[in-house]
Amino acid sequence: MSLEADIVKKLSDFTLDVHFKAENERLGLLGASGCGKTMTLKCIAGIAAPDSGRIVINGKTVFDSVRNINLPPQKRRIGYLFQQYALFPTMTVRENMEIVLRHFSKAERKRRIDEMITKLNLYDFCNRKPSRLSGGQQQRAAMARILVTSPELIMLDEPLSALDSFLRNSVENELMRMLVSFDATILFVSHNRDEVFRICERMFVLQDGQKAAFGTTEELFRNPGSLAAARLTGVKNTAPAFRINRRKINVPDWGIALETAGDVPDDLKYAAVRAHHIYDDISGSAAVNCFCFQVLRKQSEPFKIQELLRISGEYQPLIRFISGDYDPVFPMQEIQSVRKMFIPPEHVMLLTD
Amino acid sequence: MTDWSPLFISLKTSLCATVIAFFLGIVAARLVAGMNGKSKAAVDCILTLPLVLPPTVVGFFLLLIFGWNSPVGQLLRKVGIRIIFSWEAAVIAAAVVAFPLIYRTIRASLEQIEPSILDAARTLGLSEWTIFWRVMLPICLPGCAAGAVLGFARALGEFGATLMIAGNIPGKTQTIPVAIWSAAGGNEMNIALIWVLIIVSISFFVLFPLNIFGKSRL
DSSP, X not given: OOEEEEEXXXXXXXXXXXXXXXXXXXXXEEOOTTSSHHHHHXXXXXXXXXXXXXXXXXXXXXXXXXXXXXXXXXGSXXXXXXXXXXXXXXXXXXXXXXXXXXXXXXXXXXXXXXXXXXXXXXXXXXXXXXXXXXXXXXXXXXXXXXHTTOOSEEEEESTTTTSOHHHXXXXXXXXXXXXXXXXXXXXXXXXXXXXHHHHOSEEEEEETTEEEEEEEHHHHHHOOOSHHHHHHTTOOEEEEOEEEETTEEEETTTTEEEEOSSOOOTTOOEEEEOGGGOEEOSSSOOOSSXXXXXXXXXXXXXXXXEEEEESSTTSOOXXXXXXXXXXXXXXXXXXXXXXXXXXXXXXXXXXXX | OOOOHHHHHHHHHHHHHHHHHHHHHHHHHHHHHTOOHHHHHHHHHHHHHHHHSOHHHHHHHHHHHHSTTSHHHHHHHHTTOOOTTSHHHHHHHHHHHHHHHHHHHHHHHHHTSOHHHHHHXXXXXXXXXXXXXXXXXXXXHHHHHHHHHHHHHHHHTOOHHHHHHHOOOTTTTXXXXXXXXXXXXXXXXXXXXXXXXXXXXXXXXXXXXXXXXXXXXX
């Protein structure tokens, strides 16, 4: 199973211009809302048409602007899970599956549906209408309706964002279980970096319709490469940076020079540091990247403490997270103090774009 | 008062007109809901005109179309059908004025369907035909019912166009509204009053469930 997508489409605010290939894997499309993620899925599904480009699913060309091919969605064999699940509201869960299998014999239809009901554990509510299901049940029903058609590609558009936060974890586990058992290409669209990190093996980061980064999820979280990808993967501190030498950069906005673990590229544009990669130098033994920061503000959140740091008045502050159950040394009251902290060289991210 | 024929003529005419306008309304609603831009606005405008034009204008156009000397009229005459001043003419007049209400109500409810439901249906392989009859219409059932009821009530009240092309033939084309006009004109105010009360109560009891039903949908 594979997907090859080259899509160019003019939208009202920007031009969507994405090119990627996916094999038998879970590929995440990560981007802020309105960046073109959903439009990308719609083009692949055949609900919207690109202005130009080519889309190939399992070697079958479903769209090609040069050869004038544009198969209707009905012929593309794609399972598309919509954000609101889009179950047919007048039909029960079972009827929702029956209608998509209407070309099969009655016996075959029943066999497939019963099998799916067992597989996804829909017994309790297969004779209910969607309005009487919880968000998680609706999602399972919608997945069942997709899976009975045995699609060659599955696309999920923000499948968890319609759920209450306390439900999300269990539904995500459930979804992950379904996805792992399904042997095909899976496109997972989300604006939530944590979801993409947990669910996808590779990810494509989208910013205003353009590629901001594309690679394995772990690698992109460790080394985003571009400013947009850094921000979308949750990096809190970014600033323009300049190369000093092979292992050293200057970050004027922060008023510090940083040593790096890897070679500094010639076309360096920004430096980035994750908020939880700034450490207190409690023992005073840090050898490099050790600075005296003023603590401007200290804020307690449910499971972490956020500090705002800066070198001195004329520089921009950095954000630091400390996990909430561990802050034995410095009590909450202590602000405006100056403390020694360090940033390990391997956690200094170098961005070229 | 012995002649109840206007009541039965009215009910029969309105019912037939509603059925005809209902099916035409569904087809028109589906076509217009699928259109875009200026052509949609133009077509919608034309289909809505019978709602706002004076009934005499509708009657005039129907006379032009079905009259003795029109191409349609002559064609029908060749196969032995006479529309003008027949009961069928009353049905046509009522259907034409009921149509815009039915069409607009159904179109509005078709356009309220969550677009992703239709997109999902397409990606699941359902044909446009199946989507319309099995997915869209069931969702729009309350809208269709409302349209049919409004259309029936409007057809029941049709007067001007009916009088122009169906005339005032007691026992044949004389509907309740025409009977009221006829009785009032002949200074039989008692008869007119009885018919007025009858048509007010029929209309009320037709529209009343619509409101009850409309509320329970929320």
